[in-house]
Amino acid sequence: MDKYLIRKPQNLPLDPGLREKISSYHPNNHDEIRRCYLGKGPCQPPYDYPVSYFSGKPRRFRAKWCVTRNWLEYSIAKDAAFCFYCYLFGQYVGKQGGGDAFVMKGFKLWNQLVKLDSHVGGVNSAHNQAVKKSEDLLKEKQHIQSVLVKQSNQDKAEYRVQLNAIVDCIRFLLCRGLAFRGHDESQGSSDKGNFLELLQFLGDHNESINEVLQNTWKNCKLTHHDIQKDIVNAIERETSKVIIEDLGNGFFSILVDESRDISVKEQMALVIRYVNKKGIIIERFLGILHVASTTAWSLKCAIECLLCEHNLSLLRLRGQGYDAASNMQGDINGLKTFILKENKSTFYVHCFAHQLQLTLVAVAKNHIKVIVVGGFCKRRDALRDAQFAKIKEDLEKGVRRSGQGLNQETNLKRPSDTHIVNAMDLVKVSKQRLQVMRDDEWISLLTGVSSFCATHDIPILNMDEIFVVSGRLRRNTQQNTNLHHYLVELFYTVIDMQLQELNNRFSEVNTDLLLCMACLNPSNSFVAFDKEKLIHLAKFYPSDFPGTNILALDSQLQNFIFDMRNNDLFLELQGVSELAEKLVSTRKHETYPLVYLLVKLTLTLPVATATVERNQWMNDCLVVYIEKDVACSIDNETIMQRFQNMKTHRRQL
Template sequence: MNSIHQSSAIYNWLQFEVESLIADPGQRPKISSYHPNDRDKVRCAYLQKGPCQPRNHDFPQTACGSSFRRFNPNWFDDYGNWLEYSISKDAVFCLCCYLMKPETEGGDAFVTNGFSNWKKRERLQTHVGIHDSAHNQAWRKCEALMKPKQHISVAIEKQSEQAKKNYQIHLTATIDCIRFLLRQGLAFRGNDETDDSVNQGNFLELLNFLAQHNEEIGSAFKNARGNLKLRAPSIQKDIVRAAASETTKVIVNDLGDELFAVLVDEARDISIKEHMSVCLRYVNKEGQVREHFLGLVHVSNTNALSLKLALESLLETYNLSLSRVRGQGYDGASNMQGEFNGLKTLILKENSYAFYVHCFAHQLQLALVTVAKKQVEIALLFNLLTNLCNVVGASCKRRDMLRDSQMTKTIEALQSGEIASGRGLNQEIALKRAGDTRWGSHYGTILRLISLFPSVVNVLEYCKTQLING
């Protein structure tokens, strides 16, 4: 019992007052009468208190045949770690069997009514029994309960806690990398993200850099579970969406109840889906002019009414209203600044204070395009590019032919070793039409033509053959 007393300090968290527990074993309620969540606490409290052993009690005489006998307090010295005496019943009980022996194993005098045949002292040793007896099994359970650091469940829990800690470290590092890339406006994915790639892209390279220069992060990555997907693109997107949501909340809270202006433009993603981008411009409570991106809205139709409905829907998402708009800035497209049915006009009909200003960035783009057209050689080049886009993209059949030709040439190049394969490499692309209001799109058009030039030539030869054969 000494080992139990030495370990009792670790159970200071018990909510049960030791002195409030019933000491007399003949009057205690069954362990099963306590709530399941409290039973181990009760057991620990009784073990901490120790068996009930009233050594100074005047033990009564009991008739045993032709003689009288009584309990001998010296027996406490021989079986002191479990033997306890009930004054109310003048009987002895077993503390560890009371605490740990399952009720389904049947009755036991040392647990139920107590043992009081003082003539048969050998019954005490019989109760202890052999190594694997019910009493010894109960005693080992008591020792395990009072030594949690050596218990297998604690080892599993400790391992689980370490796994949780490693996961938290891994997740924190992932979020930190994503926040850095978002803050710097850098791309996440690489052209080749395989393990043997010399450049896996900004996200994976940054994670690996952290692991190499931080032992705690490196250890967490090394011991990560095989099914952990924190590096997966889907998880990256989830975290980015969460960051975007929190960022937007900060912007809306900074705006508060102030008036604002909207800056709207149309944009296409890589899948040629039309989107409307919306920015807010306002003066915050500190008198500082702020201009922040609010969000992208997919629009299937780019007429003025569809754009207005999409804009209203986005503003309503953040409890904003067109009535608070005091300025609107767009490009010079007719659906945006049209005098009769443009987006500008539709908003002005509802809010006459939403003054319109032509976007200066678009004015600069238009100026660059106009100047370039004055140079004959440059103008001829981009006219030729426009004609190529019109001819190749004039029908679905020609676009499919361009796609199939490019796929065949890519397979041949892969087989000959001219190009390498890998995640993100050799993606399907198409000719990109230059936009009059986006000077940067002209550069993208040239790059696409260079990549697809052999396939474009095949399509043009097919068109030539069709014209000849009439």
């Protein structure tokens, strides 16, 4: 046993260059491992394939080679091609058709494309025999177990009824986020858990299902926890498959959050954001996985692994959304920076409301004399009570007016309720206002504070006296006046720190990017439209808009705005998302493909962070529960077929 590898199917490496030989696993697990790989399919990741030189000429792997060769795989780790089926069932027969070059070492001769076809060989070649064995493995009727155990048509029909009922119960529980297991799952227990009780309830109200459940052999009831997990995994796989098919070949953004669960394990959740074929902006939960380390590089590797599992690539990424942790958005070693190094078009824009909040938090943390009242519940309640009493007194004296919307406690609006242009303008105004306050408004502030102190019988400090430092004085401590302390050490310092935080968090590039995107807003007959800014926006995405496309975009934008302003169907639109849907429904996206590309890039870029708080079981349950609309669209037959193909020792449908 010690000489064999022991690894769970869900933890098998996807990259063919990192796989071990099938023979290195325990013989009892060979078919299960093969079925797992067959369920995932060949590894064909979209990638910026590196260039190699042959006789001075540049050559590289091409994604189009996979279109007519469904057996071909590519390894990012080794920059080499492999044969999917020969890995699963190859006999390692030396140099026939390339030998183990397509199984273990990898094929790298990009200038000798003919060898890819010679690897396939004739009808009875080792490659075609491996393909035939792979097909037979997924045909349970031809499997040796099916030959030895003959099932009557009635047995098959009853098995289908039983499996279909169990799939229905599991789907019901998953889509409602309900727990499966109970404390006592014995036959006579009253606390079997939701799954067994729901199955029993279904049988009690359906005679045909009840008859099958009662007559099924004790060891074939399909109620074991491992069976439940396999069915949940089958549902999750089909759900993820529908999501990836909906994305198609389009680009997308990612929203990532990492958190520690109740078992003190770090988990990373990933959501993808894209525009579907109907022009609708979609956010889909792709998965959650355990990460041993939360360093930026570890998170990047985990993201790439999860994307690769779904044949997605960082090259199709057009936006990033994270929280404000340094390992996420750090400018030197942050996750954002590592991804930007591979793809210059993966812009990162943090949530506006959160950014504004963080500018205040940063100053409060870095200056010991700054107190944030709202950060402490008791202080906030005390301030609220005092303000309520003051308002009540002013209303009774007639000093303050009452009316709808007056005298209310206010807060920042949510990002979705704040227009981009207004938000960026307010940030700009805030910077200017802080600078004016620093230069000219110390005297007015001091006068206002003195007036407040006089009104509330608070002693007023003499600014020319020496500032008294609390605590024990140290030797050679420089003594300063109250004026110097409050003006220089507090007033100037806090404003300078606040300006620095605003400049750091609202960079010129992001501001420019968002202001350009706002020019696509269709509100008020496209009043925000600006052709030059939209052309500038296209230049942020050089891989999507090469030089020739920029010229074509200029012409399309001129026709586009004239068409939009003279078309009644586009007059009442509110927001870029409505514009995208209307362009698709009227097929205008085909008339102005480059303009529509700008619209999709604008919608794909996330401007708010994802907030999601361990294993394969948790991942499967979360994907199905969160994406229940997709999961509910998948028929039971598809799920049952995937469940059947996951393992060998199962009855025939």
